[in-house]
Amino acid sequence: MTGPRVAGVGVTAFGRAPERTGRDLFGDAAQEAIRDAGVEHDDVEGVYYGNFMGELAEQQGHQGPMMAEAAGVQAPATRYETACASSGAAVRQAVRDVRNGEADVLLVGGAERMTNLGTAGATEALAIAADDLWEVRHGMTFPGAYALMAQAYFETFGGSREDLAHIAVKNHANAIENEHAQYQREITIDDVLDAPMVSSPLGLYDSCPISDGASAAVLVSEAYAREHDLDAPVAITGTGQGGDRIALHDREHLATSPAADAAAAEAYEDAGIDGDRIDLAEVHDCFTIAEVLAIESLGLYEPGEGIGAARRGETTAEGAVPVNLSGGLKAKGHPVGATGVGQIADVVKLLRGDHVNSDAVPDATVGVTHNAGGTVASAIVHVLEVAR
Amino acid sequence: MSDGTESVRDRGYDDVIDAIAEGEGYYLECPEGHGSLPPRRLCPECGDDTLRKTPLPDVGSIDTYTRTEVPAPAFADDAPYVLAIADFGSVRLTGQVQGVDPESISVGYRVTVEVAESKTTGERLLAFRKR
Ligand SMILES: [Zn+2]
Numbered sequence: 001m002t003g004p005r006v007a008g009v010g011v012t013a014f015g016r017a018p019e020r021t022g023r024d025l026f027g028d029a030a031q032e033a034i035r036d037a038g039v040e041h042d043d044v045e046g047v048y049y050g051n052f053m054g055e056l057a058e059q060q061g062h063q064g065p066m067m068a069e070a071a072g073v074q075a076p077a078t079r080y081e082t083a084c085a086s087s088g089a090a091v092r093q094a095v096r097d098v099r100n101g102e103a104d105v106l107l108v109g110g111a112e113r114m115t116n117l118g119t120a121g122a123t124e125a126l127a128i129a130a131d132d133l134w135e136v137r138h139g140m141t142f143p144g145a146y147a148l149m150a151q152a153y154f155e156t157f158g159g160s161r162e163d164l165a166h167i168a169v170k171n172h173a174n175a176i177e178n179e180h181a182q183y184q185r186e187i188t189i190d191d192v193l194d195a196p197m198v199s200s201p202l203g204l205y206d207s208c209p210i211s212d213g214a215s216a217a218v219l220v221s222e223a224y225a226r227e228h229d230l231d232a233p234v235a236i237t238g239t240g241q242g243g244d245r246i247a248l249h250d251r252e253h254l255a256t257s258p259a260a261d262a263a264a265a266e267a268y269e270d271a272g273i274d275g276d277r278i279d280l281a282e283v284h285d286c287f288t289i290a291e292v293l294a295i296e297s298l299g300l301y302e303p304g305e306g307i308g309a310a311r312r313g314e315t316t317a318e319g320a321v322p323v324n325l326s327g328g329l330k331a332k333g334h335p336v337g338a339t340g341v342g343q344i345a346d347v348v349k350l351l352r353g354d355h356v357n358s359d360a361v362p363d364a365t366v367g368v369t370h371n372a373g374g375t376v377a378s379a380i381v382h383v384l385e386v387a388r
Numbered sequence: 389m390s391d392g393t394e395s396v397r398d399r400g401y402d403d404v405i406d407a408i409a410e411g412e413g414y415y416l417e418c419p420e421g422h423g424s425l426p427p428r429r430l431c432p433e434c435g436d437d438t439l440r441k442t443p444l445p446d447v448g449s450i451d452t453y454t455r456t457e458v459p460a461p462a463f464a465d466d467a468p469y470v471l472a473i474a475d476f477g478s479v480r481l482t483g484q485v486q487g488v489d490p491e492s493i494s495v496g497y498r499v500t501v502e503v504a505e506s507k508t509t510g511e512r513l514l515a516f517r518k519r
Contacts, residue, residue: 147456148471155452198456
């Protein structure tokens with residue numbers, strides 16, 4: 001097993017904070033991560049930062065150096081943008097640079113400000129992850145795109161709105177004790193089924209909320225961790241990325257996510273594991289159907305089998321492989337650029353044993369994160385393991 | 389959609405929308421037979437740069453659809469509307485299904501494509517109609 005250690009993580013609460021700027025949010029997350037890691041600010045050699053809609057939300061491009069400043073770090077900084085997988089891409093680059101000896105200590109993270117745009121503005125901003133010419137101009141929204149995938153899934157494999165509702169109910173249940181989550185409240189199957197429709201077959205409770213928030217992690221080389229006697233038991237041992245055509249209609253299959261299949265295969269090969277070694281997963285459930293596509297791409301289920309996983313109790317906190325113990329994007333919230341590193345932070349804490357839901361997975365040693373951009377035209381998967 | 393782009397013609401895209409409006413829609417095809425939508429310099433499948441205009445079939449069939457209740461601001465007055473992906477052989481198109489009872493639409497539904505306008509902005513969009 002090789003790969004950088006995650007020496008520290010930090011996240012702000014995800015939720016509504018329209019009065020807080022991106023730099024304010026990221027400053028908080030970065031400070032917590034650096035403190036958690038126990039590294040000197042001076043030792044940080046680079047800042048790898050994910051953000052998607054900063055130009056629209058804050059009229060601010062060139063956010064890398066701004067965020068290094070917010071973190072109190074004097075180092076080169078680059079912003080990564082792959083829609084909702086932006087900070088996943090930042091992690092992937094950081095993992096590769098630590099591995100190849102380019103750096104010993106890197107700060108990775110992401111932030112997004114969304115609620116200040118209002119619901120209509122955020123809907124419009126999210127849609128820019130789709131193809132402007134051939135999708136957005138004809139009425140495609142982000143929920144609409146996933147609704148097209150959900151309908152295609154039902155048509156191809158079967159499944160129902162009630163199957164999807166079990167995913168929403170599960171992820172809300174997982175978030176109840178998570179003080180960083182946007183929604184710390186239980187919902188019922190009927191709540192989901194009776195909620196207003198957004199884009200059929202997806203209703204309001206099939207969708208993640210619009211959120212503000214930031215996340216950060218400090219990645220260090222094994223050598224640095226040893227020399228500085230850091231308590232950093234979790235390593236990122238596998239990284240993979242897959243790509244696909246930007247417009248949904250240009251894909252061969254509308255009910256699967258081949259980019260995530262490729263990302264998972266690459267990450268597993270990189271880590272030298274099989275899908276059956278996985279103890280827990282944090283996946284990109286921006287809509288309930290997205291969790292189904294994710295767990296199938298991760299090899300936890302065959303195509304067509306993932307739809308019933310939550311209903312059967314297999315991916316709940318008590319199940320064999322809990323999925324989204326954090327509450328997922330659905331209940332934890334989805335400040336787009338912060339999500340990828342937010343998932344890393346949750347898996348690190350779950351494996352270290354200091355997550356609010358660690359009791360659900362006391363013997364876990366292998367976790368995966370699945371972070372998707374657009375309608376999964378971008379996908380990034382990471383494998384995290386407790387180093388022995 | 390966004391500010392400042394209205395006056396700029398999207399060459400390739402606007403050309404094909406004009407052609408669809410005239411009932412002479414086309415897509416681009418490379419020597420290998422890969423179909424794609426303009427604008428293209430290269431085939432996105434194989435990178436070949438000899439793309440020729442090939443007539444879009446008259447009839448497509450719906451692969452998937454959704455009734456959108458919550459639109460983006462640019463479609464505020466259009467909602468609710470049915471958005472669909474329809475298969476026209478070598479290419480698929482995304483558009484709004486118009487002029488039919490939404491309840492009657494299902495996968496496999498046969499449609500033609502034409503150009504309609506957004507009720508909200510007057511911008512052109514693709515509309516599918518029952519064959
Ligand atoms: Zn070709």
